[in-house]
Structure formats: C-alpha cells, structure tokens
Amino acid sequence: MFSEWKFTAKDIAEKPDLFMSGHRACAGCAPATVLRLITKALRGPTIATFATGCMEVVSTIYPYTSWKVPWIHTAFENVAANASGIEAALKILKKKGRIPQEQVDVIAFAGDGGTYDIGIQALSGAVERGHDFLYVLYDNEAYMNTGIQRSGGTPHGASTTTSPAGTVIPGKLEYKKPIADIMVAHDIPYAATAVPHYWRDLITKARKGIEVNGPAFLHVLAPCPRGWRSDISKSIEISRLAVETCIFPLWEAVNGEYQLSAASKAIALRPERKKPVEEYLKTQGRFRHLFTPQNKQLIEEIQKNVDRRWQKLLKLCGIV
Amino acid sequence: MATAKQKMLALNGDEAVAYAAKQSDVDVVAAYPITPQTIIVERFSEYVANGEVDTEFVCVESEHSALTACLTAAATGARAFTATASAGLALMHEILYVTSGCRAPVVMAVVNRALSAPINIHCDHSDSMVERDCGWIQIYVENSQEVYDSIIQAFKIAENPKLLLPVMVGLDGFTLSHTLENVQTLPDDLVKKFVGTRQFPLVTNHEGKTVPFKLDPKTPATIGPLDLYDYYYEHKRQQEEAMRMAPKIIRQVHEEYAKISGRRYGDGLIDPYHLEDAETAIVCVGSTSGTVKTIVDELRSKGMKVGLLRLRTFRPLPVKEITKALENVKAIAVMDRSLSFGGHGGAVFHEIRHILYDASTHPYVANYIYGLGGRDTPPNLIHKIYRDLQRILETQRIEKTVQFIGLRE
Numbered sequence: 063m064f065s066e067w068k069f070t071a072k073d074i075a076e077k078p079d080l081f082m083s084g085h086r087a088c089a090g091c092a093p094a095t096v097l098r099l100i101t102k103a104l105r106g107p108t109i110a111t112f113a114t115g116c117m118e119v120v121s122t123i124y125p126y127t128s129w130k131v132p133w134i135h136t137a138f139e140n141v142a143a144n145a146s147g148i149e150a151a152l153k154i155l156k157k158k159g160r161i162p163q164e165q166v167d168v169i170a171f172a173g174d175g176g177t178y179d180i181g182i183q184a185l186s187g188a189v190e191r192g193h194d195f196l197y198v199l200y201d202n203e204a205y206m207n208t209g210i211q212r213s214g215g216t217p218h219g220a221s222t223t224t225s226p227a228g229t230v231i232p233g234k235l236e237y238k239k240p241i242a243d244i245m246v247a248h249d250i251p252y253a254a255t256a257v258p259h260y261w262r263d264l265i266t267k268a269r270k271g272i273e274v275n276g277p278a279f280l281h282v283l284a285p286c287p288r289g290w291r292s293d294i295s296k297s298i299e300i301s302r303l304a305v306e307t308c309i310f311p312l313w314e315a316v317n318g319e320y321q322l323s324a325a326s327k328a329i330a331l332r333p334e335r336k337k338p339v340e341e342y343l344k345t346q347g348r349f350r351h352l353f354t355p356q357n358k359q360l361i362e363e364i365q366k367n368v369d370r371r372w373q374k375l376l377k378l379c380g381i382v
Numbered sequence: 383m384a385t386a387k388q389k390m391l392a393l394n395g396d397e398a399v400a401y402a403a404k405q406s407d408v409d410v411v412a413a414y415p416i417t418p419q420t421i422i423v424e425r426f427s428e429y430v431a432n433g434e435v436d437t438e439f440v441c442v443e444s445e446h447s448a449l450t451a452c453l454t455a456a457a458t459g460a461r462a463f464t465a466t467a468s469a470g471l472a473l474m475h476e477i478l479y480v481t482s483g484c485r486a487p488v489v490m491a492v493v494n495r496a497l498s499a500p501i502n503i504h505c506d507h508s509d510s511m512v513e514r515d516c517g518w519i520q521i522y523v524e525n526s527q528e529v530y531d532s533i534i535q536a537f538k539i540a541e542n543p544k545l546l547l548p549v550m551v552g553l554d555g556f557t558l559s560h561t562l563e564n565v566q567t568l569p570d571d572l573v574k575k576f577v578g579t580r581q582f583p584l585v586t587n588h589e590g591k592t593v594p595f596k597l598d599p600k601t602p603a604t605i606g607p608l609d610l611y612d613y614y615y616e617h618k619r620q621q622e623e624a625m626r627m628a629p630k631i632i633r634q635v636h637e638e639y640a641k642i643s644g645r646r647y648g649d650g651l652i653d654p655y656h657l658e659d660a661e662t663a664i665v666c667v668g669s670t671s672g673t674v675k676t677i678v679d680e681l682r683s684k685g686m687k688v689g690l691l692r693l694r695t696f697r698p699l700p701v702k703e704i705t706k707a708l709e710n711v712k713a714i715a716v717m718d719r720s721l722s723f724g725g726h727g728g729a730v731f732h733e734i735r736h737i738l739y740d741a742s743t744h745p746y747v748a749n750y751i752y753g754l755g756g757r758d759t760p761p762n763l764i765h766k767i768y769r770d771l772q773r774i775l776e777t778q779r780i781e782k783t784v785q786f787i788g789l790r791e
C-alpha cells in the first residue's frame with residue numbers, strides 16, 4: 063500500500079521548494095508552514111487545487127504566484143469537485159495517449175470553512191466516488207481570511223467575531239465537528255491527523271495520502287496567531303501543546319483501522335504525560351475569557367470533553 | 383464538397399444531445415440528474431456502460447460540482463460536457479462566471495425550464511435568460527435536429543483558441559427534450575474529424591515562460607488566482623473582446639458544418655424567415671419559432687407581408703445582423719418566455735428595442751410575455767400577435783408596450 067520512502071532532515075531541506083517564499087502570509091502563520099512541509103512530501107508531477115481561503119489569497123495575488131506546480135482555484139465550496147475533474151481528465155487523457163504515461167498526483171487544499179461547512183457536500187461526494195486524490199484540511203479553526211468568524215471547526219469556548227465572548231454568552235457554545243472521523247466513516251483507504259510541530263509525522267502522512275490509491279484525507283491543525291490571538295513565535299509550539307493535551311491527538315486510519323501515531327501513543331502508554339487543557343488554552347487570547355472566575359466551569363467542561371474523546375480514540379485504536 | 387451520407391434516427395431532443403456529445407469524442411462528462419434533462423445523462427451513461435464512448439463519466443452529487451468538475455477537467459486539457467435545467471442551472475450560477483473567467487471551454491446543454499417557486503418542471507426560458515450576462519455563448523435551438531447540429535458546433539466554437547469561451551445550447555424543455563423527431567445524424571468519424579482535438583493557446587506564465595494554457599506539470603501555470611483592482615478589469619475586458627470575436631467564429635463553424643451536413647440555420651447567428659419585404663415581424667428564440675413559421679406561411683398565402691426573426695445566438699448578441707434583418711420592418715413583436723420582474727418587458731425585448739433605438743426607421747416594438755411554466759402557445763396566439771401588429775400599423779400607435787398572452791387575467 064505504501065512505499066518504503068525514508069527521508070532525513072537534510073533530504074527535506076535540500077528538496078527544492080515548490081511553495082515559494084514571497085507569499086503574503088502573516089508572521090507566524092502555521093498554515094504556510096504546513097503547505098511548505100506538504101510540498102516536501104511530493105513524489106513527482108502534481109497538480110494542486112485550492113478552495114478560496116487565506117492560503118489561496120496570500121499565495122496567488124496576480125500577477126504573482128508562490129506555486130511551482132500547476133495550480134487552480136475556482137471557488138470556496140468545491141475544491142473536492144475541482145480535484146474530481148482534474149483526476150477524471152488525467153485518467154482519460156492518459157488513456158487516450160494525449161498526455162505522458164506518468165503518474166500525476168492531485169492534492170486539494172482547503173481551510174476549515176471550506177471543509178467542515180460550505181465544502182462538505184463536494185468533499186463527501188468526491189470521496190464517495192473514490193477519486194484518487196489527497197485532501198488536505200489546514201484547520202485554523204475559523205474563517206480567518208474574512209476576519210475570524212466561527213466555523214464548524216471552531217472549538218468550544220473560543221471567542222470569534224461571530225461567537226464573541228460576551229457578558230451572557232461565553233464564546234462558541236458548540237463543539238468542534240469530528241471531521242476526520244466523518245471522513246473515516248466514508249470508508250476511505252487513508253485518513254490521518256497531523257500538526258506542524260511533528261513535521262516528520264506530517265510529511266510521512268502526506269506522502270502516504272499521496273501514495274494510496276483512492277481518496278485520502280489529512281487533517282492538519284494549523285495555528286493562526288491573528289485569529290487565535292497568540293504569540294507569533296509560538297505557533298509551532300502551540301501545535302505541539304494541542305497534541306500533548308490530547309485536544310488534537312495524532313492518529314491515522316488505514317482502511318478504517320485507527321492507530322495512534324508516535325507522539326500520542328507515548329501519552330497513551332504513559333498517561334501521566336497528558337497535560338491539562340489549560341496549558342493549551344492559556345497560550346491563546348481567544349480563550350482568555352475562560353480564565354475568569356465565572357467561566358471556570360467551562361474549562362472543566364472542555365477538559366471532560368477532551369478526556370471523553372481521547373478515551374473513545376483509545377478504544378478505536380484498541381488500547382483500552 | 384458533397385454532403386456526407388447521413389443516418390436518420392428517431393431521437394428526442396435529449397437523446398439528440400447525448401448522441402452529438404458521444405460523437406464529439408468528449409473526454410469528461412460530469413453531470414447530475416434533473417428533470418427534464420435527465421435523459422441526456424442516462425443515455426450518456428449507457429454509452430459509457432456499453433463501451434460506445436471513451437469518456438470519464440463523473441456522476442456528481444450536485445450541479446455545482448458538475449460544472450466545477452467540467453471546468454477543472456477542461457483546464458487540465460480535456461473536452462468537457464455537462465447538461466442541466468432550471469434549478470440546476472441556478473445552482474451553477476456562481477460557477478458559470480468562474481468557468482468563463484477561467485476561460486474553460488465547457489459545453490453545456492440547458493434544457494430550458496421554469497424556475498421555482500412554485501415548482502414546475504415545464505418549459506420557459508427563465509433559467510438561462512437570467513444567466514445571459516455570465517460570459518457564456520448562448521445558442522437557442524428550434525428543434526431536435528438543430529440541437530444535434532448545435533452541440534457538435536458548440537465544441538468547435540468553445541475550444542477555438544481565440545475564444546476559449548464556454549457555450550450553452552438551450553433547448554426547450556419537454557417540447558423538444560421529450561418529443562421524438564427524425565434527426566439526420568452524421569457518421570461518427572466525420573463528426574470526430576470535424577470537432578478535432580483540443581488546441582491550447584500559448585500564454586506567458588509567472589516565470590515569463592511561454593506555456594500552453596492548461597494545468598500541465600511540465601509547464602506549471604496558476605489558474606484562478608486572486609485578481610484585484612490592478613488587473614481584474616483588464617481580464618474582464620479580455621473576456622468581452624473574445625465575445626466580440628465570437629460571431630465570426632460561430633458563423634465560420636456553422637458554415638463549415640453546413641458543408642458536410644447540408645443544414646443551415648440562417649447564418650448561425652440569426653435565422654430570418656420571410657423578412658425581405660415584411661412589414662410586420664415577430665422576434666423570438668427557441669421552439670416557438672416553429673409555430674410562428676407555420677403562421678407566417680399561412681398569412682403569406684393570404685398576401686400579408688409578415689415575417690419572423692429567430693435569434694439563434696443570443697450571446698454574443700448579433701447586433702449588426704439584427705439591425706440589418708429588421709431594417710425594413712415597420713412593426714415588431716418580441717416574444718419573451720421569461721420575465722424580468724418589475725422591469726419593462728423581457729430580456730429579448732430589452733435587446734431588440736435597445737438595438738432599434740439607433741435605427742433610422744424607428745419601428746414600433748411591442749413585447750409579449752408568453753408560455754411561462756410550460757403554458758402552451760397555440761397558433762391562435764401567434765395570429766393575435768400578427769393582428770395586433772397590423773393594428774399598430776393602421777393606428778400608428780402601440781396600445782400596450784408589454785403584455786401577457788395566453789393566460790387568465
């Protein structure tokens with residue numbers, strides 16, 4: 063199913079960049095780091111397609127582009143349909159001998175808005191049809207491109223411009239939609255979660271998603287200092303804390319079989335290493351209001367929910 | 383050049399569309415079922431299932447994705463086709479603009495049908511008339527023979543490297559889509575040769591290299607970038623420039639096709655009928671022109687100087703041709719099978735009266751809204767319109783500029 067591709071940090075550093083510098087992402091933007099890491103996982107000719115979103119906007123301001131691979135954007139809600147059309151065209155053009163007989167990989171990128179919310183229909187349809195492509199969700203947990211509005215991927219308690227922490231309502235009331243589990247439930251051959259701190263894990267998973275035949279889904283948590291109200295020098299560290307608190311555990315599901323990845327497995331084996339959610343929440347201004355006395359129970363609720371989901375995951379992974 | 387030996391098939395309009403798409407060697411079809419267009423998708427699926435066509439058929443989950451997948455398939459270098467109707471076209475609205483803006487030469491059959499609410503599956507032109515500004519070429523046909531011929535022509539028009547404009551071919555829901563007609567069909571190899579394979583114009587990419595305009599890993603290009611106030615306007619102007627070149631290409635393709643098929647629809651842009659000496663005339667699009675022609679024949683046999691101008695190409699609007707065709711007509715009735723709520727008449731009326739404002743003859747131009755939601759348009763309504771035109775000539779005035787016919791008032 064997967065090749066024996068191995069790489070060293072040096073290999074990755076030396077591999078020419080396909081997502082070039084000069085784009086206009088903000089300081090501390092983790093999604094930009096994620097894109098660069100994923101392009102390091104490419105195995106050959108690739109076509110990239112983007113949903114409307116901040117990474118599309120910052121990387122292709124006409125007449126400039128950061129992309130050294132063929133790249134197309136059409137709209138917000140349809141990146142999986144973009145990939146469907148590209149993949150169908152490649153298949154038939156190759157069959158008819160109109161393009162070289164080589165593998166061309168297709169990667170679709172979208173943020174949380176373009177995936178959890180407006181894009182889920184096209185995504186579900188494309189995955190059901192079994193197109194051979196990797197879908198990368200770079201999840202910065204709100205509509206950051208338009209000014210930090212809540213999405214189905216925004217976590218419970220976060221303050222956004224459409225779920226502001228007010229005197230009566232303390233930020234977003236709903237929980238984050240378990241999008242990667244929803245994709246596993248589509249019975250796809252490969253789904254995984256990743257964060258930029260564990261870059262080796264991230265690159266390996268991206269490569270697996272590219273190599274697998276059929277649809278693959280990679281959910282990457284990508285801190286956004288503007289929207290998360292966090293220190294621009296801490297984005298990668300915050301992504302590590304998300305794993306260490308089990309707010310965002312790392313796992314992969316190959317043909318529906320869940321398996322914890324190294325960083326989360328280490329916590330499963332040594333539960334005392336699991337950090338309390340406060341460690342993560344306190345790094346971000348979007349959760350600041352949770353630390354007031356009247357909202358104390360909200361942190362407990364968040365902790366309970368994280369614990370419940372973690373136990374569920376451990377069960378899925380056959381650990382408890 | 384002698385025309386090719388043709389095979390007569392009994393096809394309804396939808397089947398004629400599917401058959402023409404099959405013969406045009408389409409690479410990718412992405413479609414979603416919606417009455418009354420469903421038969422197109424069904425027939426095409428059968429061709430695929432029986433190995434009669436070499437096409438990737440993508441049975442998508444919505445029209446929005448149908449057009450999106452066609453757009454990106456076309457951008458990857460494929461010949462792409464889809465079909466829709468009514469609400470389906472409305473759902474595509476966003477992507478219609480994206481398709482033309484990305485210069486993706488997609489061909490789409492639109493089986494014209496009323497828009498909801500109330501929900502209705504029957505014919506009118508509300509669905510595509512509202513999309514007239516979206517940067518697609520629009521061709522409206524009179525019968526199933528013409529839809530067969532027009533779909534084949536549409537690929538050659540859309541993919542012309544000078545144009546790269548998507549084309550929608552409108553056929554009247556049920557009246558054409560579900561009605562069996564004898565359709566003369568060309569041999570497969572001849573159609574394939576006529577349409578040819580896609581050619582790609584060369585463009586300068588971001589590295590200053592000259593590359594074919596498509597998604598190709600050997601020559602990376604970025605398509606569909608963020609384009610702000612410093613370039614967007616120029617790109618829109620380029621689309622309009624392509625539209626302005628389109629009438630010439632549409633005429634050329636129509637003429638080339640006439641040489642192998644022996645069939646012509648006017649000059650491909652407009653289809654005038656007995657207009658040379660006509661004093662009064664109807665202007666319309668779609669299948670109603672068939673009924674109008676019968677009435678014209680009838681009235682002509684009684685010595686009345688009546689005529690018809692059928693607009694075959696509505697976008698781009700053949701302004702010069704329309705002006706010329708109507709230059710001697712004194713009173714004109716424009717028939718609209720769609721409504722612009724709160725406006726002054728329908729879409730076709732707007733254009734015709736607008737064009738004729740500059741004509742030195744200043745003809746009378748009245749508007750008749752008809753047939754919404756599939757309401758039948760029997761001959762007596764057409765008779766009434768010609769009688770009205772006669773009265774306008776006699777009284778030298780229009781009583782009612784915009785009126786509704788064939789309904790309870």
